[in-house]
Amino acid sequence: MEITNDHFLYDLIAKELEANPFGRPMCTRFPPEPNGYLHIGSAYAIHTNYMLAHKYGGAFHLRFDDTNPLKEDIEYVNAIIEDLKWLGYDPGECIFYGSDYSETNYNAAIKLIERGKAYVCYLSPEQMTSYRGTLTEPGTNSPYRDRSVEENLELFGKMKNGDFPTASKVLRAKIDMSSPNMNMRDPVLYRIIHAEHYRTGSDWCIYPMYDFAHPIQDAIEGITYSLCSIEFKDHRPLYEWVLRELELEEPPRQREFGRLNLTGVVTSKRFLRELVAGGYVDGWDDPRLPTIRGLRRRGFTPESIRSFIADIGGIRTQATVDIAMLEHSLRQDLKAKTASVMAVLRPLKVVITNYPDDTVELLPIENNSENEALGKREVPFSKTIYIERDDYMEQPPGDFHRLAPGKEVRLKGAYFIRCEEAVKDPDTGEITELRCTYDPLTKSGSGFTGRKVKGTIHWVSAAHAVRADVFLYEPLLLHQDVPSDEDGDWSGSINPDSLVVVYDCLLEAFAGTLKPEQKVQFFRHGYFCADSKLSTDEKLVFNRIVLLKDSWRKRTT
Template sequence: MNNDHFMLKLIEEELAAEPFGRDMCTRFPPEPNGYLHIGSAYAIHTNYMIAASFGGKFHLRFDDTNPLKEDIAYVNAIIEDIKWLGYDPKEHIYYGSDYSDEIYRSAVKLIEAGKAYVCDLSPSEMTAYRGTLTEPGKISPYRDRSVEENLKLFAEMKTGVYPTASKVLRARIDMSSPNMNMRDPVLFRIIHAEHYRTGNDWCIYPMYDFAHPIQDAIEGITYSLCSIEFKDHRPLYDWVLRELELVSPPRQREFGRLSLTGVVTSKRFLRQLVERGHVDGWDDPRLPTLRGLRRRGFTPESIRRFITEIGSIRAQSTVDISMLDHCLRQELKGTTISVMGVLRPLKVIITNYPEEQSELLAIENNSENPELGQREVPFSRTIYIEQDDFMEVPVKGFHRLSPGMEVRLKGAYFIRCEDVIKDAETGEILELHCTYDPRTKSGTGFSERKVKGTIHWVSAEHAAAVEVHLYEKLLHTDTPTEENEDWTVRLNPESLTTARNAMVEPYIRNVGAEQKFQFFRHGYFSTDSKLSSAERLVFNRIVPLKDTWNKR
């Protein structure tokens, strides 16, 4: 981790003044009710690298204290994603639900100390009693129950005597506190639902703010590193540990929360996108989920590089997504093979090339890295070029193919357009008839004439037909914050463009799963692991060769 990282400096200073009596240990505590996204990766990285910087351990602990939302499928996905990122917790994978007995005993201890009570207020009444930012809350009429009565009621809550949401256990702190989190917060609530790990063993579940510090203490966590929205929760974190009289308790510290322009990171909005069918599941390549980024073709190395380059974030920060694209380009530009792919094919017949002839041409794999060598690309009488590479009436500055003009085919020959064949009724261009100059073969060292344009091509006889997906920002603007806002108007209808009849050179048939490559002039691509099959090859553009999003 960079030595100027503010969290690293803060911890170094604190440990110099008041060291722990144990090794450094941090944790990442996701709730298994969704999938990790790029903001999660920043939090994982911060916890993992702080632990590594001090020679400590990194824990993955699932905050699975709400049976209504959690699922083992999310657990497995989160473990897989974290390992894919390169932050493997190894044997240090834990579950908050495994600490249910200890958390329950902690609640009993608070009741016995007169620091917690059972409250019968309904959820709406509790909200009304809580007060506002400018007005203090009102004391619950159940706040002065005796210790004996509270112990009895809490035990009955545990045994399932009362229905869901009929009672809660609250901390007795201060209803006039300026910090709303300290106004007698709920510690336990009743939920009659089957838990994915503990089944029906429990019908009361702790709130995160209560379970979190106890779980940290059980595991020997030294630093609970949280995103900035938990700063106002820190007094409650400290209160719980203090009232339970724990020796050398963990310390909560906060770092900034990462957002990206043009993408959704709010779990609520992500869920709406998926459930309303605006995207193709949680792994849609337009989403910032790690599953989506991976399916699109991003590498764990590029994501780690992006997080490292962001550096230290102290507050809520929004980073332009083009920076993530830049990090991937930097990784791929010298390591990937560049192949020719025609996304919108236009047929070209080279009339003076022998009909039955074909040849193999040696073309460099990467112009920036000669060590990647060359490959043989088939050439024949009929080829495909991009429709955009021909203009019947060329505008000023157009240096590609037009009637009577000459261009170089990359790695091959000069060709001249002699005739344009059109549909008699619609006027649509069907094909071009061209001639080639056999003396201009690339690599022969002969070419006295110069041409301004070079275009890519694919032999029609040898081409592989594929489907190509091109992506832009999912949102025109950033994620809305208003609860009732019709945010679907922010969706970009052109966030996905599909080239269903693309033609690429036969090399592409040998591309493996998640292998990255470049389509000449189009960008960097990867196989779509979800949609591809032996009968249907689908490729996703990860990023174009240059940033185009900021130019729109």
């Protein structure tokens, strides 16, 4: 992958490295919690860590922050590993688990207790919040803050041995209850959770908090830079306090970058979970979601996602980027490497009255006009075909260059046809069939230089068409705001037209050979992907990935 320099972290870290603060190679990490699926914001964080490591010839680690057995599952672990590899950020053998460091974390906590820097606290969560103070008022010391080292060691040992119920006691750091940084007001380091862990089983019933375990794990793995999103900036003093109090040499350094949001979607794991649990979407892989699973199922390519992230460059704070920029990167990636096929989404029958009844021609049509290397395919042509219903108008305006009474158009890769008659349903007046004639001298590639027509339309042979359902997607949200209520009611925020299903579309026979996740361009309709979840042997399903043209709007960063 190409490494760009358009990132403020590259400049910042380059200056720090001039002082040679580390006697070890560059090493970064991505530390997801295995309690959900990765999304486009995760991809930005992964890219930032991965590319920085490789810029300086270092290593990139994937480390699961699996220290909360109530929410974690091996399903998410496997999905995250698969998604990283699909994106192109393969950690290789450098896959680690925070739960494997349980003994080291515990011993680190013992060391803090022995140094008088941690104590066991009996305050309830509600009491702890009350004692914590506010942004303008200092907190109050816990009545258990001045226990002796011996008493704290004994109580912490009992916590580890399972002598106390869940959430009844915690281990807290002894720092400063009057600190202007709320994260430094004696934060919780360990809590009691009696639950089966997906990896360690029932070996432990106390689990470290992220802010405590994370710097220790970084140090164990030789991480040089812990690159975090901007919301962790206020946590950096605690990260540095833990490393300093444990007297670790050449401690890793935490540096922050901005958080990526996209217009029309949500990237908060909590909100994504509400959408899935509430049945507003078809699971974590719904093509309307910005999860890597959803983007992949819809038809996005890893190359387009990486290109999009690289084009954004460094984000210093929180930023919302127009999703049109991601769609532009996708078009740039797809336009030269996908075949263009004919698909009629709303069919109108056309009978070519002067074409031989039993004749089928195989017409050569290029697969991609921008890439000759993709070659050509043979498309069957016969007496009865289907065209798009909106490619015919009885009383067209002057700028309508498709089919109309007495008018001619070219069929893509085939012949000129002229509309001679429109057959209507006697009860509804709806047009059910067009009867046309063709000019055999106008066959594509024949060198015909006679009259010209302004319009070219696509078509499929009725006898050879493949049936498919087509899913047309628009932004999931009506606006960027998210529900403010507690129950996660998204009904007023969902775009009712975010998914429109067009049933029984007719595609040329070539489409029937496509494999799940294979991408194609449907003439005039956009880029589409064979759905990997809903397609069956009886019926194909295609997702519209993106329209053919940019609906570009200026991004906000």
